[in-house]
Amino acid sequence: xxxxxxxxxxxxxxxxxxxxxxxxxxxxxxxxxxxxxxxxxxxxxxxxxxxxxxxxxxxxxxxxxxxxxxxxxxxxxxxxxxxxxxxxxxxxxxxxxxxxxxxxxxxxxxxxxxxxxxxxxxxxxxxxxxxxxxxxxxxxxxxxxxxxxxxxxxxxxxxxxxxxxxxxxxxxxxxxxxxxxxxxxxxxxxxxxxxxxxxxxxxxxxxxxxxxxxxxxx
Ligand SMILES: Nc1ncnc2c1ncn2[C@@H]1O[C@H](COP(=O)(O)OP(=O)(O)O)[C@@H](O)[C@H]1O
Ligand SMILES: Nc1ccn([C@H]2C[C@H](O)[C@@H](COP(=O)(O)OP(=O)(O)O)O2)c(=O)n1
Numbered sequence: 001x002x003x004x005x006x007x008x009x010x011x012x013x014x015x016x017x018x019x020x021x022x023x024x025x026x027x028x029x030x031x032x033x034x035x036x037x038x039x040x041x042x043x044x045x046x047x048x049x050x051x052x053x054x055x056x057x058x059x060x061x062x063x064x065x066x067x068x069x070x071x072x073x074x075x076x077x078x079x080x081x082x083x084x085x086x087x088x089x090x091x092x093x094x095x096x097x098x099x100x101x102x103x104x105x106x107x108x109x110x111x112x113x114x115x116x117x118x119x120x121x122x123x124x125x126x127x128x129x130x131x132x133x134x135x136x137x138x139x140x141x142x143x144x145x146x147x148x149x150x151x152x153x154x155x156x157x158x159x160x161x162x163x164x165x166x167x168x169x170x171x172x173x174x175x176x177x178x179x180x181x182x183x184x185x186x187x188x189x190x191x192x193x194x195x196x197x198x199x200x201x202x203x204x205x206x207x208x209x210x211x212x213x214x215x216x217x218x
Pocket of ligand 2 (some may be wrong): 011012013017034035039061098127128129130131
């Protein structure tokens with residue numbers, strides 16, 4: 001590994017995407033959103049009518065979708081079988097199903113291998129749930145972002161018209177539960193990770209703190 005790798009993990013709404021893109025831009029690094037890859041896989045399964053309640057059926061088709069992830073922090077791109085799915089993967093259908101698809105070991109094995117290939121020689125900020133623990137345990141800097149359940153729900157709520165705080169908090173709690181009760185729990189903190197609670201910080205403050213940690217480590 002020649003270039004810097006920053007692993008950014010944490011639950012939904014903790015600010016991983018925003019902070020990772022900001023840090024990548026500030027340092028001229030690439031950026032990889034691994035959550036988008038799990039969402040892309042889920043979009044493909046829904047498109048092809050795969051019964052998501054049947055883990056065997058999901059596993060049997062996990063090798064089929066051609067997923068391509070861009071790494072430009074200014075315009076993160078994601079394509080499946082040549083189709084731009086950046087919009088559809090953020091819709092309710094995918095958001096409601098992604099935890100189930102991400103729990104299938106064959107899905108994780110394929111996407112983790114792809115993620116390692118993209119990381120290559122480094123020079124990248126990678127965000128997800130298991131980057132510091134599984135995908136890139138050798139990363140120079142591992143951050144575990146947290147924020148209170150209320151702050152996370154409020155942030156998500158602000159993004160979605162017609163949503164309520166209660167509905168957001170319930171949806172996030174459900175996804176956290178699903179994301180952390182699978183056999184190999186990807187929502188756990190890596191050895192040597194720095195926990196950063198963003199509840200009381202704005203985005204610029206979070207980015208500044210991560211940049212300070214990068215400087216300290218390199
Ligand atoms: N420190 C912060 N303070 C306030 N809002 C934030 C902060 N970090 C992120 N946000 C906002 O919260 C929402 C969720 O952030 P995002 O980066 O998508 O989180 P994640 O990738 O962890 O799910 C976005 O609308 C983002 O602009
Ligand atoms: N490395 C990863 C990244 C995401 N996942 C799962 C967990 C999440 O429910 C989904 C979607 O992740 P994503 O980061 O897009 O979700 P949020 O933006 O945080 O709401 O994928 C995972 O299991 N492992």
